[in-house]
Amino acid sequence: MTHCVQAMKRGESMLLESPTGTGKTICLLSAIVAWQRHITLHPEDRPDAAQPRAPQAAAEDGETLLTQADPQALVFFTSRTQKQIKQAMRELRRLRLSDTSVTMLGSKEHLCIHPKISKKPNRAEACDVLLKKGQCAYLMRLKRSLNQAALQTWQGEEAPANGDDAPSSTGANTLNLEGIMDMEDLLTVGRQKRCCPYYLSRELAKTAAIVFSPYQYILNPMIREATDIRLDGAVVILDEAHNVEEACTEAASVELSENSMDFIQTSLLPLSYPDHPLEPHQACKLIIHVIRRLLAFMTAFDAGKMSGDHRMRICVWADGLIGPALSEMGLDRPTFTNLQRAVALLHQLSAATPPRPARDSSGGGRHKAPAPAAAGALETLLDIVSSSSFLVLKHFIYASGAPGKRKRGPHGQWRWSIALWCLNPGVVFRPIAQMSHSILLASGTLTPMASFASELSHTFHHVVQAPHVIRPAQLWAGLISVGPRKLSLTAKYSDQQQHTFQDELGYAIGRIAQKIPQGVLVFLPSYHMLDTLVARWTVTGCMAALRQVKQVFQEQAGPGQAASMDALLSEYTSAACDPRSSGALLLCVYRGRLSEGIDFTDGMARGVIAVGIPYPNVHDRRGKEKRSYNDRNPALLSGSNYYECLAFRAYNQALGRCIRHRDDWGAMILLDGRLQSDQRRAKISLWIRGSLRTY
Template sequence: MKLYIDGLPVLFPYPKIYPEQYAYMTDLKRALDAQGHCVLEMPSGTGKTVSLLSLIVSYQKYHPAGRKLIYCSRTVPEIEKALAELKRLMEYRARYYFDPDAEDPNDPVLKPPDWVDPDEDDKDGLSDGGGGSGGDSVRSMSEDPDPEGEGSNAAAERARKKARFRKTRKAKGKWASKLKLEPFLAVGLSSRKNLCVHPEVSRERRGKVVDARCRDMTNAWVCSKGREEPGSVELCTYHEELGKLQPGEMLPQGVWTLEEIKEMAKEEGICPYFAIRRSLAFVDVIIYSFHYLLDPKVADQVSKEMSKDAIVVFDEAHNIDNVCIESLSIDLTRPMLDSAFRSINQLADKVDEVKRTDASKLQDEYAKLVEGLQAQADARNGVDGAESIMTNPVLPDDLLSEAIPGNIRRAEHFVAFLRRFVEYLKTRMRVLHVVAETPASFLQHLKDITYIERKPLRFCAERLRMLVSTLELTRLDEYASLQKVAAFATLVATYDKGFLLILEPFETENATVPNPIFHFTCLDASLAIAPVFERFSSVVITSGTISPLDMYPKMLKFETVVQESYAMTLTRSCFLPMVITRGSDQVSISSRFEVRNDPAVVRNYGNILIEFAKAVPDGIVAFFPSYLYMESIVAAWHDMGILEEAWKYKLIFIETPDAPETSIALENFRRACDNGRGAILLSVARGKVSEGIDFDHNYGRAVIMFGVPYQYTESRILKARLEFLRDNFRIRENDFLTFDAMRHAAQCVGRVLRGKTDYGLMVFADKRFAKADKRQKLPKWIAQQISDTHTNLSTDMALVEAKLFMRTMGQPFPEGKNGVSLWDLSDVEARQAKEREHFERLMQMDLEQEQQRHGANVGTAGEKGGGGGADKAGREDDMLLDDEDDEADDEWLIARVEEAERIHSERLKGGTAHIVEDYDAEFGDGADLFELDLD
C-alpha cells in the first residue's frame, strides 16, 4: 500500500493498515519534521515495528539528507525480529518499484535471486534461472571438489571460495543496479559471542571468555607482532582478512540478519563483528541493544561516530530508566578486590620487566602523557580499528580537556596509587554496619586516610587503559576486576550529584556471616541518556506499556513535541481484563507482605490456578512478584495437593534464574501446547519470560498476575532512589512504586495478545488492582477494555466470565468489518478527507472569531457613537450560534464547539492546539488521536 502522510509518500508492506498504525505514523512524522523527541505508546500486537520502519525508511528516501536510523531494542530475538520486518519491507519496496501497477504488490513479481552466476552475466547484466535454486547453487559451489584433483590444500580451496563469492556479490550488485533497486544497507550488531565465526572461539559458551580470546587475537600490538613475525602469536585469520578491505566495501547492500551476515562472513573469510563495526558510517539502519547508546563504556567504542542528525528509536522502552541507572552503577565485593590486588601485583611485575628490557616504552608513554590526553584521542581504538581493550566509564570529552596529574604519569607511581586505593576499599569493607554516603563524603574520607586527591582518581580508568596498551598485556579477562575498580574510581570522582555509595556488610538481612557489597548506585537516570538527547535531534521512546507518559520526560529530563497513547480499535473484544479481589470463600486475596503467607490466601490462589486450568484451553502463563514469593507459594501448593490437582489438566513448568534451565522449560512448554496436552508456566515479573517472550495464540490463552509486582521496598538502593525522585522531581514515593509495578504488570499481561486475531484472558489476582490509582496507570488500550463489572470479582464470578469469553472467541471471526479495525487505502483517504474538512471548519470558525474580536475593538473605539460596535459584536455572536445550530446534524462539530473555543484562546496566546477527538460510530469503536498545529 502506498499512502501519503502529511505529504510524505509512505510504502507500507501490507495491503491494509490498522487505524492505530496510521495515527502512530502521523504523530511520528510530525515529531521528525519538528526535529524533536516524542513518547508514543501503541497497543501490543498492532504492528508498531513495521509502522516505525515504514515511516522512517520512507522519510529517509524522501529527504535528500538521508538521516541514519539507530534502532535500539532490548534482546537479541527482538533485534532479529526487527531485522526480519525490515527485510520484508525492503523486499516489498523493490517489488513495488519494479511493478507498481501489480494487482497485488505482495505477489513475488520480483524475487531477487540468491545467486547470479558471474560467468553468465550477459550484455544486460541479468541472468535467467538464478532465482529458484540460488541457495543450492551457492552451497554446491562451496562444496564442489577441486577440479584439479587431490593436489589442492585447504588454503587454496578457501581462496577459491572467497574469489567465487566476491564475483557472485559483484554480479548481484550489477543485477540490482540494472533493476534500479534502492541502495540500502541495514545490519544488526550484537556481542562477539553471537557473531563470532572463528572455529574454536565460537565454541565457547561464556560471553566473557569469547570476548577475552577475541581481544587476545585482535589487539593492535598482537596483530603488529604477528605480521612482523609470522607464527610468533596466534592471529584471527578472519580479522586479518578484513584488513585487506576498505570500510565501505566490507558489506554488500541489503538487509542482513545476524545469521545471514555470519554465513556471508564465513564464505568470504572475514570477521562479521568487526565488519559491522567498521561499516557503521555507511549503513542506513543499525539495530542493536540499548547499551550501545546508553552505556558510556560501550557507546564510546561503537556509537561515537554516528551523525548528529540520526533518528534514534528506543523500542520496548518501558524500563529505559532502569537501563540508564544500571549502565552507571557498579557493585564491588571482597573477592573482586582480592582479584584486583593480584592484578596490580602482576602489573608491577610487568612494569619492572619492561623497565629492564625495554625502558623506552615507558619513557615514550610518559612523554605522551605530558602532552595530554587530547593527543591520544585519535588512537583510542588501535591501529587496526579493533576496540580499546579497556574502556572509560564516562564520556571521553569529560577527560580529554584536562591533562593527567603528574603523580600517576609514571607507570610505577600509578601502580602504587592503585594498590593504595584498593587497600583502602578493603579496609572500608571490614565494617559490620550499613554505611550510606555521598561521593563527596567518600572522597573526603579517602583523602583524610590515604591522601589520595580527587583529580587523579578521575583519570584512573583512562590511565589504566594506556598502561595495559603500553605493556602489551594479553589474557585481559584476568584484569576485569581491576578494570571495574578503576571505573569505580573514575565515576566516584566525576559525579557530585545523582549517586550514592551504600556499603552492606551482609548479603541478606538474616545472614550471620559477613559478605560485604559496596554499591556505587546511580539515582539519576537522566545522566546516562542526557548525551543522547543533546547529540541527536530526534529521539523516539516507544513501547506498548509506557503509561503514564508524563513520567518519562520527568525522570529523563527532556522535552517532547509529541506525547501520545493510542487506543485499540477492535471488531470484537479479543482480550478480557478482569480483577479478582476475593476467592470462592469471599476471603480477600493479595500478595501484601502481611497476608501473603496466609493459608487462606495461598489456597485461594491455588484454586484460581486449578479452575482456570480446567476452563482455559492450551497455555496459561502465571506471573509472581518475585522468585522468593513464587518459591514459597509453589512449596505451599505442593503441601496442599494443589499442584497434583492442576497436573490432571495441564503440565506445569517453572522459570528459574538460570537462563539455560528456563530455555528448556520454555521449549517443553511450547511442545506441550502444540501437542494439545496444555501447560502452565509459572514465571516472575521482571524476569526473562516477562520481558522478551511472546505467547501468541495457543501458547497464551490466559495470563494470571498473582499479586502486584512491587519492588522490594526495604531495599536501601530503592529507598535512596525514591528519596532522590521526591527531592529533585517531586515524584512521590507511592506514585513511583505504583507506576513501576503497573508498567511491569502491563508488560506481563501484554504477552497474551500479539495481534487482533489473537485472543486471551488478562487476570489481575489481587484486591489492590481494583483501586483507581492502579487502574489509571494501566495503558490506555488495556484500561478501555476494563468495565466496572469486571473490577471486583470473586473466583466463581471470574470463571463464569472466562467461560463465556472463551465460548465467544471460539466462534468464527466476523468478516466484512473493514473500515473499523482494519483500513484499506480508500478508508485512509476518507479519513484524511474528513480531517481536512474538519480543519477547514475550525479555520473558518477561527476567522469568524477574529472578525468578531476586531469588530468588538472597533465598537469600543466608537462607543461615543451609540455603542454600534457592541451591537455588531452581539449580532455576530448570534450569527455564530445560528451557524452552530445549522451544523447540529454533524456529530463531530457539535461535540467539539467548546474544544474549538479553547483552541482559539490558545492560538491567541501563541500556543499550539492539540485536538483530541473521540472515535464515533462512523469510523468504528475505540478512539483515535491526532493533533493539529493551527499556527
C-alpha cells in the first residue's frame, strides 16, 4: 500500500503482482481513498491537470446537466470483465465511505432496460437507431430530470399509464443517488424512474471521484472518445493487467473485408449525387473514391503468387513498406486525413438529421446508411493509417482470401480483406501514461514481468512482487518429469502425438488424482491435445480408470458456450464438493474460459495439474511477424524471450486457480521436464517458485 500511495503522490507508475487472496484489490482501493483525502486536505499536492472540474454549462437545448464541481481528483479503476468490476465495487463498500461519489461505466448490452431494445440481439445498434429518431422515452425522461437537485432528491414523475411512459412501479417518490452506484444500483434507478441507466452512468461519471469500467474503455482510443473519457491528471488503475499488452495491440488493430467495403460503397452511392437533400455528396464521393482505391489495392495481387495454401493466401508488408505501396495507389496521409474529415461530417449529419425517405439510384426507395460494424471498422482503419504511428514502423498489413468466402461460380472467387496488425502495444499505452497523473498495473500473475516496460514503451518507477499470506504447509508444489513407468512427460508438440506419451500422461494423472481429495483441475496446451487425449484414453481404457477415481468433466471449445459452461461448472462443483463423492477431475485448456476469471475456491481446486508449457502456435502468422519485429528492434525483448513470456504468463495464470484465500490449501503438480531449466523456473510466479521441489 505504501508503494501505491507514493506512486499516486509523486505521479509515478507501478507494476504490482500480488497473489489472489492477499488483499490486492482492497489495498489498491484503500490507497486511492487515502490519496484523495490527502489532496482534499492539502490542495497544493493536487496534480496540475486535476483541478476541481468546473460546473458544466447548460446543454444547447436548454437542459441542465450535472453541475457539481468535484473537489477530489478523478480515479479510473478498471478491470477485465464486469464480474471483476462488481467484485471490486463490493470490496469498496467494505470501506464504508460516506463522502466519496463512485459510479461505473458499462455497455448498452448490460445497461439497456428499454422493453423493446433490450430484447434485440444487438442492443447498441438498435439503440442508436432509436436515438437518431428521437424516440427513446427513457433518455428523454433522464434529460428532463438530470440536474443536481433532481439527482440528490429525485421527485417521481407522473406519466401516462401505458407504453414506455408508464409511471414507475415503486411507490417511493424520492431516491438518493449519492455514494457508490454499481450496476445493480443503476438498473434499479432506471427501472424505478423509467430512465436510461446507460446515460445516467455517463453523466454520473463526469463528477464522480472514482469511476469503475472495463479496461477497454481506457485502452481503446475510439471507445475513450465515444464515452468522453478525459485522462488528464487522472489516476488510472488497470487491475487484472496480465493481458494489457494484448488488449493494447487489439485496440490498434483492425481488419476490413472486401464485402464490408462493397456494402459501404453501395450504401453511400445514392448519397453522392449532388441533388441529395442532405448535401453530403462531396464527403460521400471522397469515401467511395478511397474505398475503390483500397479494393483495387487488395485485388491487384495474383493469389497464385502469394504464400499460403488452398484455404488462405497472404501477402505481408512489414515495417515501413506499406506506406509507399499505398502511396502508389494514391492513398497517402493527406488523403486519409481528408477521409477522416468526411467520415466525421457524415457522423454529424447522421446525428443531426432523422431518417427520411429519399430517391436511391434506381429512382425509388430509401437511402441506406452503411452497416455500423463495417463503418466502425473503416473509421478504425482511418485512425490507424492517418496516425503518426503508421509511418514509424509500428504496423504491417496483409491481404488474404479464403475459398470458404467465394462467390458462387464454376471455380470460386477470392474474397479479400485488408488488415493492420499492431506490433507495438506502446502505440496505445504510451499516450495514456503521458496523459494520466499516475498509472498502476496490478494482477495476481504478472510474472514474467520483463516484457512490460519494453512492450508498453514505458518505464515503471515501482515494481513490486508481493509474497503470499499463506503458511508454507498450505501449498505443496512439485515438478515431475517422468511418469509411473519412468517414461518422459515432456510435452513438446512432437511428443504429444506419441501414444507412449499419451498413455504415460494418463497413468500419471490417474495416480496423482488418487492422492488429492475433492476437485482437481488439469490444464493442457490446446483443445486439439485435449480431444486427442480423451479419444486415446477412451480406446485404451484409461478414461474408464480415471472415472473410477473421480468424475471426469471436459471444457468445450468454441464461442457461445456461456450457458453450457455455467452448467458444466455447476455439475463439477457439486461433484467436487460433495462429501459422499470421491471428487471430480476437470480437463481444461490454458488461455481457455476456465483458466482465468473463475474463483475455484476451497474444494473446487485442491489440486492443479499443469501439463506442458503453453507456447503460442509457432505457425501463427501474426505471432511470427511479432517475433520478427522484436528481433529487429533492440529496445524490445528478443522474439524468443517474448514468446516465452507469453507462455509462462498463461502458465502462471492457470496455476493460480489453486489457493484463492489465506485459509485455502492445495497442491500444484507441474508435469514437464523442460521446467528443470533454471531459466524457465525463474519465469514461474515467485510465491510458487519458493515451494517448488523436483521429484
